[in-house]
Amino acid sequence: MQLIILDKSYIPFGLAVASEQDTIGEHVFKFGYNAAVGNTAETLWAYGGLYTWPTAAATMDITSSDANDTSAGTGARTIVIEGLDANYAEISETITMNGQTAVVSTNSYLRVHRAYVATAGSGLTNAGLIYVANSSVTHTAGVPSDLTLIATTIEAGNGQTLQTFYTVPASKTAYLTRLSASTIDASNAVTITLRKRELGGAFRVQERFIVFQSSFSSAHDIPLVFPEKTDIEVQGVAAAATVDTAAQFDLILMPN
Secondary structure, eight states: OOEEEETTEEEEHHHHHHTTOOSSOEEEEEEEEEEEEOSSOEESBTTOSOOOOOSSOEEEEEEESSTTSBTTSSSEEEEEEEEEOTTSOEEEEEEEOBTTSOEEEEEEESEEEEEEEEEEOTTSSOSSOEEEEETTOOEETTEESOGGGEEEEEOTTTOBOOBOEEEOOTTEEEEEEEEEEEEOOSSOOEEEEEEEEOTTSOOEEEEEEEESSSEEEEEEEEEEEEOTTOEEEEEEEESSSOEEEEEEEEEEEEEO
16 A cells, blocks of 8 residues: 655555645546446446547537526536646536526536536436537537537436546546446346547557456556546447446546
8 A cells, every 4th residue: 555644644645635635646536327338339428328529629508408407496506517628728617507598618628527516406406417518519408419519418316427438637647546347237248448549549448357247346556557638438338238337447647
């Protein structure tokens, strides 16, 4: 176990990072879920299917499938969006919801890392499916017209995105210390693949294992290294029928 010195005492490195007492490392915890991984590759994110990586920064339209997700409604009233701008710098903002009517973000996002409900009405979380999508889309009852331009979603009642993909910010290096996945299907195994794409390059596999009605955790005492601006994604492929699959990974971000 790694230890660091704080005020002449020793505490585990992970605890120092999590409690923000270590001013060098920053913990990133990504967790995702796909309720119906099929027999072709799918990203482990709540919306399902294969994620389409954006190619340029754009403002985002934020909508909900439910009119109660609005500024004075019973559902989500405000959400926070976190991501990267065109230069891969970290950005975030708070959005006041307007139900099925689109609210346009102030920032332009190349990547959306996370969105979550910050305030809510009597329902205590989001009533509908919240979409964060490129502002070039149109909407019908809050649903974007081009599903390939969805940056992320918050499923009804979750209050938080569930997605196992991430892009390393500029001027930082990410060190992956753990990757885990689980399924509950009694008949079909799921192949889990961790892959990366460095800036200007192509995606390639970094780790692969099979999960069958169980969970598996792959710990890296010697972490996997991802340079700045690298895209990281976890995918699943089921042997036959669709399978509920969850995954998560831990990163430590360090300044270059």
